[in-house]
Structure formats: structure tokens, C-alpha cells
Amino acid sequence: MTTTLAAPDAAPVVWPSLYEASERAWELEESLPRPTSRSPEQQAAAATAKDAARSLRVQFLDAHVDALYDRLTAGRTLALRIEELVEAAATAFPALVPSAERLASDRSRPQADKEGHEIDQGIFLRAVLRSPSAGPHLLDAMLRPTPRALRLLSEFTRTGVVEMEAVRLERRDGVARLTMCRDDCLNAEDNQQVDDMETAVDLALLDPAVRVGLLRGGEMSHPRYRGKRVFSAGINLKNLSSGDISLVDFLLRRELGYIHKLVRGVLVDRPGQWHSPHIEKPWVAAVDGFAIGGGFQLLLVFDHVLAAADAYFTLPAAKEGIIPGVANFRYSRFVGPRLARQVILQGRRIRASEPDARLMVDEVVEPHDMDAAIERSLVRLDSEAVLANRRMLNLAEEPPDAFRAYMAEFALQQALRLYGQDVIHKVGRFGARSA
Incomplete structure (x- = not known):
């Protein structure tokens, strides 16, 4: 059996070796029990086979990622999002990226019983993002509006309201008011929340009647916080334990999609908008x-x-065992390296009443004054000069190439962390408590 697309030229040795190593690893995996039922010897054999294939995969991508990316995107004329890109690569180069069938099999299992095929997606996406030509093209593709947002745009511009499972979006007085409304789980994040948030951000950016955006948590029905507003409890650890948090659809789409759009805006083809x-x-x-x-x-x-x-x-990421998104890249510029390490590496909690909180929070107000303070802040930001200056600040503080380099390494390191035994053990205990 051969790949559906020939390997790029100048790979006469690495490509056949990679294909054979990948086949051996997958055949061994299918012959063994699920990971939690394997003997130490079986675990070692599976790890050795996977490592051999991954080493060749990295070699191949280091040399040929630009040719591969150009082939998948028709010479960079197609704007493929990350989920579309990994799917296209799996079809065209099955030795490089796991097939949809393998991913679906993994997705049906709890995290502890997955084979870790997302690590191979991380290897592939790291190579793409590291490329000075392919990487910026992929980032631009992720800044384009989602098809879902484009479908909902006419409804939102007409009514000013869109209700989604995790987010409510309302336009009022030129303000797009995004309310996170997962009231039963304290706005814990999952794949659905990421999809809804990106849709809402797209709509807010695309609607010409919106001048400023606001994000706030809604009132909770959770017993401990019933009737109170909550911003966000972070990643849904129960979903992570059950295997329902994905590298591409959650961890990478979140950072490259709606959060990056909050920084850079949405990318559209607008005739005459040459500036x-x-x-x-x-x-x-x-x-x-x-x-x-x-x-x-x-x-x-x-x-x-x-x-x-x-x-x-x-930021309890060190306690959970994972990487806190792009916080490692952004947070130290707000608070300096020492406090950043205390928060990220040691899990220090900062209360709004502490002086250190003012390094990342502009205003601290009494709970009963929040509504009035929010409205005042929205008025202050409603200015064309604010818009131009924020663009220049973001360019200076977060250069696109520096962000791309961080995300390239994040794609692989976060994938590895998802399958670290410490993470599996920790989220497994959380899942058992939740059950």
C-alpha cells in the first residue's frame, strides 16, 4: 500500500522509512490491549515503535513542510483552518498525520486509554507554524470568519441577538455584549464553548453597528454560586478526563481562533480597504x-x-499538568518574570484586593458598582483613535512572528502534556470525583 499522494521530491530515503515505521507502530498498537491494560513490556514496545516513527516524522517535516503545505493548499491559494489542514494531510499523507478513523477511535475513549495520535498532529502543526512561509498563511486562515458566523451574520445584524449553547450575544448601544452562560458548570470551557465563542467574536467584529465589545460571565445555577455572576472556571477537567477535550478543536483553535481575533481582528476581503x-x-x-x-x-x-x-x-495549569495557553508568552509583560513564575509554576492565587492584581486589572470596584463602571469603560473605548492606537500597541507588544514561534512549540508541547501520565492521573481523579 502507498500513500495517496507521492512524497515530495528529494525524500527517497526518509519517506519510505517513515511510512514503514508508521505502519509498524499502528499494527502493533492494534494488536495490543488498550493502554491501561498493557503490561510494562507491552507499554515499552508501543512507546519504542511510536518514538521511532515520530523521529522520522520530524526529520521529514523539517526538510519538506513547505512543499507539503503548498501541495495541500494549492500553492497557498486555499485558506485551510487547522482542522481542515490536518484532515487534508491525513488523506494525502497518511504516514504523517493520523486518519479520521484513528482519531475517532481515540475520541471514544477516556484520556487514559487513548493512543496519543494527537501528538502526531502536534508534530505536523509545529512544523507548519515554524515555517516563515506556511506559518503566516495558516495564521491568516485562522483569522478569517467561520462559516457558522457568516451564516448567522444577517440574523444578528437584523435582530441584534444570537443565542448559543455557551454564549449569548446581544448588540445594544453600539456594544456587542458577550455573556458566557454555562450556568451549570461555572463557564468551564470545552469544544462547544470554543466554537460558540469564536462565532460570537466573529459576529461582533463583522457587524458594522458594533463599535466596542464586552465579555462577562452570566448568573449561575450551580448550587454553590446560584444567582451570582461568575467569569470562568477554565478548562472543563471532567471533559478532559473523559477524552472530550481535543488538541485541534479546543486547545489550538481557542488560541489561534477567537482569542487571536480579539487581538488582531477578523481577516476579510474588503475592496478598497487597502490600509x-x-x-x-x-x-x-x-x-x-x-x-x-x-x-x-x-x-x-x-x-x-x-x-x-x-x-x-x-492559573492552576502546573497543578493540572498542562500549559496555560499563551499565558506563558503574555503574562510576564504585564507583571514581570518573578510574579509570572509564582502564578504559572506555583499556582499562586491573586485576589483583586491585592496590589499585585493591579498589574493585570485596570479597575477594581465593589460588586454593586460593576454595572456602572462597565458602562463608563465602554464609553472611554468608543473612539477611532483608541482603535488605531490599540492596533499599534498590539503590534509592538505581540509581534506576529513571536506569537507564531510560541504557538509552533505550544502545538507539540501541549499535545505531549495531554498524554503525560501525571496529567492522566490528575484528571482521572477529578473525573472520578465528578462521577
């Missing part, structure tokens, strides 16, 4: 209760952040 193909708008975030993990990470891209005086912030 910028991006539609950007200023954004305000309002924190009630707490911003944990992914909620904390979000605050680092907003133009103005308010917090209730009784709120707190924490």
Missing part, C-alpha cells in the same frame, strides 16, 4: 467571582479589565 484587511474593535472584560485557568488567560488580550473587589485570579 488594513482586518476588522478590529476594542474589548472590555468584566470579572465577577473568579477567572481561573482559561478565564485568567483571556484577560491578557483585553484592552480594559474590570474586576469586582471580591474576585480572584489563578
